[in-house]
Amino acid sequence: MGSEGPALTIHVTGFKKFHGVSENPTETIVNNLREYTKKNGLPKGMILGSCSILDTAGQGAVNPLYQTLQSAVGTKGSGSSNSGGVIWVHFGVNSGATRFAIENQAVNEATFRCPDEMGWKPQKVPIVPADGGISRIRKTTLPVEEITKVLAKMGYEVTTSDDAGRFVCNYVYYHSLRFAEQNRIQSLFVHVPLFLTIEEETQMQFVASLLDVLTCLS
Numbered sequence: 001m002g003s004e005g006p007a008l009t010i011h012v013t014g015f016k017k018f019h020g021v022s023e024n025p026t027e028t029i030v031n032n033l034r035e036y037t038k039k040n041g042l043p044k045g046m047i048l049g050s051c052s053i054l055d056t057a058g059q060g061a062v063n064p065l066y067q068t069l070q071s072a073v074g075t076k077g078s079g080s081s082n083s084g085g086v087i088w089v090h091f092g093v094n095s096g097a098t099r100f101a102i103e104n105q106a107v108n109e110a111t112f113r114c115p116d117e118m119g120w121k122p123q124k125v126p127i128v129p130a131d132g133g134i135s136r137i138r139k140t141t142l143p144v145e146e147i148t149k150v151l152a153k154m155g156y157e158v159t160t161s162d163d164a165g166r167f168v169c170n171y172v173y174y175h176s177l178r179f180a181e182q183n184r185i186q187s188l189f190v191h192v193p194l195f196l197t198i199e200e201e202t203q204m205q206f207v208a209s210l211l212d213v214l215t216c217l218s
Contacts, residue, residue, distance in 0.1 A: 006084030011049035018056035026091040043215040060118035086185040092169035094191040099157035103189040106174035109134035111166040138177040
């Protein structure tokens with residue numbers, strides 16, 4: 001279990017506002033998470049690493065994204081499981097959602113329904129051309145079905161998903177999964193609803209529970 005042996009380090013990211021979403025709940029969640037866990041405690045055997053807010057942009061924000069991802073590896077050596085392990089958990093908003101969604105995979109396709117915050121609006125463009133065409137899929141190595149099942153038993157409205165969209169969430173997740181594979185760490189993307197749909201306190205509780213589940217399963 002996660003409470004034995006070297007500590008698991010979990011790094012989290014959220015996003016800033018974007019077209020149609022003037023206040024992104026993931027920015028609030030990630031900005032408040034450290035204070036929330038100080039007050040409510042962290043799971044035994046877990047360290048909360050960096051809490052970063054990403055620009056809601058694709059190509060134009062790749063360099064900062066990789067600097068953020070690389071910073072975690074730099075602090076934990078190779079990030080292999082025998083050094084305690086490293087997991088990146090990325091949070092993004094799905095404004096039409098009524099429940100949380102644990103994303104199983106990302107697709108090597110950028111097709112943005114609206115321009116990102118840097119004005120980029122790709123259509124059927126491979127995210128990483130070196131990976132081949134837009135049908136290439138990368139899956140998380142984390143047990144998405146099991147994570148979802150445990151969270152649902154806790155009473156949360158949560159589902160698994162095989163479709164993270166083709167916008168910035170999928171874009172970031174694809175890069176993160178690729179980076180995770182190369183650096184022997186793990187990555188997960190979670191879509192959350194707006195605070196109007198599920199209130200902030202419940203969302204904070206959900207994120208804390210997710211960290212607990214990830215630590216227990218590591």
